[in-house]
Amino acid sequence: MLKANYFKLLTHTDWALYQYRVDFSPEEERTSVRKALLRVHKEILRGFIFDGTLLFTAHRLSPDPLTLYSCRDSDNEKITITIKKVSDLAMGDAHYIQFFNILMRKCLGHLSMQLVGRNFFDARAKIEIPNYKLELWPGYITSIRQHESSILMCAEITHKVMRQDTVLELLVECSRRSPSDWKNVFQQSIIGSIVLTGYNNNTYRIDDVDFDQRPTSTFELKTKEKITYIDYFWKKYQIQVKDVTQPLLVSRAKARNIRAGMTENIILIPELCSLTGITDEMRANFSLMKALADYTRVSPADRIKKLNDFSQRLQSNKAIQDDLTLWNMKLSPTLIEFPARVMRTEKIVHGEKVKSEIGPDADWTKNMRNRSMLVQANLHTWVVVHQARSKTDVLGFINTLIKSAASLNFKMPQPVFYEIRDDRIGSYIEALDRIMSRQQPQIIMCIVPNNRADRYSAIKKKCCIDRAVATQVVVERCLRSKGTMSIATKIAIQMNCKIGGAPWTVDIPISGVMVIGFDVCHDTSMKGRSFGAMVASLDQGLSRYYSTVSHHSNGEELSNDISINITKALMKYRKFNNTLPSRIFIYRDGVGEGQIPFVFEREVEMIKDKLTEIYQVLPRMAFVVVTKRLNTRLFLNDNNPPPGTIVDDYITCPDRYDFFLVSQSVRQGTVSPTCYNVMHDTSGLSPARMQRFTYKMTHLYYNWSGTVRVPAQCQYAHKLAFLVGQSLHRQPNPSLEDYLYFL
CATH class of the missing domain: 3.30.420.10 (Ribonuclease H-like superfamily/Ribonuclease H)
Structure with a gap:
């Protein structure tokens, strides 16, 4: 019997619903303001659910289209609201399920959580990681769908990495680091990243930087009136832009937003954009990633506890219960339980048709010791490129590699050693050219001092595009690592595979x-x-x-x-x-x-x-x-289910031939x-x-x-x-x- 991160809908509305599209003139992009403008008319509209664009109600509105008028609090501007019927919905319709999801999002709004992008996060429960100027906001992702025999709500715990620096601070840092080439450095750092704008709680992907425009530049409103960006932000959001020399950011609107009437390019001001997520540089920082993992890698028992706490918050909040009752919806307070199966473990076939049993954690590293590989490739010539200063470490490691390969019945002759003076990309490329013009080695091993991506790319381009030679790139720290024998065994297996061998089946x-x-x-x-x-x-x-x-x-x-x-x-x-x-x-x-x-x-x-x-x-x-x-997670008695666990009922889709498989063993966190x-x-x-x-x-x-x-x-x-x-x-x-x- 497994548990999963789903709550069953015990009762739900099954009466006819009407779906309406709501448009605002002049356009208002903030969902919270759109909801507030419509809420004024709740006496006319009676019970309704509104997500910012679509409105669902059990009553037919008259006349159709219905026109209403509201006044925006921030600037007293008169807003025209047009409500037009789109369709009638019956139980089982895809949009009917969408209605349940919109209702659930409304309920999450009652928990005083903040909408960032598409999900809700609890800013009050944020975890600060001051050493790296980061905040971790815990949140929830919910999704209600029709499953095999029931409508279930999937609830998953998520985290949003919020950085405490703005895009303007990143810009200043780039110009300080590279005064002559700051534009290129800034573009490389920001393009493709996701930013959060606090004034409307939206997230945007940055597609370009416009260095020719400033906050003092003007643009045209839909009314054809021209206005500067500084005046626009003051008038609409009461925000004072301080730095008037900063360039502007460009985010291209998605196709669905353009269809909804948004302009193709959205202009953002660096000062008003907070950075989100983590960069590749941060990912390479082991201690930072470990600090994040301490909070984001949640064990099955802790995840179950957090999901039960979430359920308790939903059940004990009066506003949520009132909303659910109004629409005849009732959620089960407990996670679902259902039967599953575990497949028997496989046997690994090594060389000479030797078979070995796999343990319960589906790991056969120990079984590989002193066993022949399934297919041993014939290795005649290979070359090792390394810096002169690391010669002693390289010689020691190559001897270990040849020894570990021999235990797998993979014969590796002594390589040809090729020394280079420094670790410049040009030195490696020159060495590779010389080696390949003199002889045709089956594989070239390059020993590099660190994980620099540009050097790795240059080596791979030279040997995968210009010439066809297999390469093995090894970082110097592996030569001196405590587990050298284990590393050498893995490298021997890789090298065998790269020239046509295979270790097991x-x-x-x-x-x-x-x-x-x-x-x-x-x-x-x-x-x-x-x-x-x-x-x-x-x-x-x-x-x-x-x-x-x-x-x-x-x-x-x-x-x-x-x-x-x-x-x-x-x-x-x-x-x-x-x-x-x-x-x-x-x-x-x-x-x-x-x-x-x-x-x-x-x-x-x-x-x-x-x-x-x-x-x-x-x-x-x-x-x-x-x-x-x-977002599906499976639990077996507060632990991860074992490898080979199959779920093909209950949480699967009724209109598909689908199944869930847990194939890997996870020692930290919850298996996916x-x-x-x-x-x-x-x-x-x-x-x-x-x-x-x-x-x-x-x-x-x-x-x-x-x-x-x-x-x-x-x-x-x-x-x-x-x-x-x-x-x-x-x-x-x-x-x-x-x-x-x-x-």
């Missing part, structure tokens, strides 16, 4: 199988461009892979690329096995909830068309969408299950066998001797898409396609 009871993983990552160097990576298995043991990457700027291109790349993978499989696979399993990652219908209509259909062309008759195939980012949505299935496997097959796939990621959150093929695709999106920004050399060079 699991029993695959079906023959003629091809498993494909797919994921998408954004290109950090070009806005709007993404890279889709596909990785497909080529052998029965699922240990050899073919990979390919393609860039795209929209869903249409992506759908087309996936079907073309699957065709390439099938040709490669036929070359490798002299036959085509009889069953194809496609695990598709990188799909948001809203994109699922598009993926189903476009991608699945295009793949089916391509397969029919190749096979003449559509082969057995399953197409599964993998979702990692979930992965959701699998089987969108097309002619594989001939029963749901129980499909679940078991999926669980087997999570054992095959060679960078970790344990199970991972998603099928290994998805993890490989993510690793490849991430490498290309972050470092290469171009398609890799085709001659690397048959190797796991991106591990």
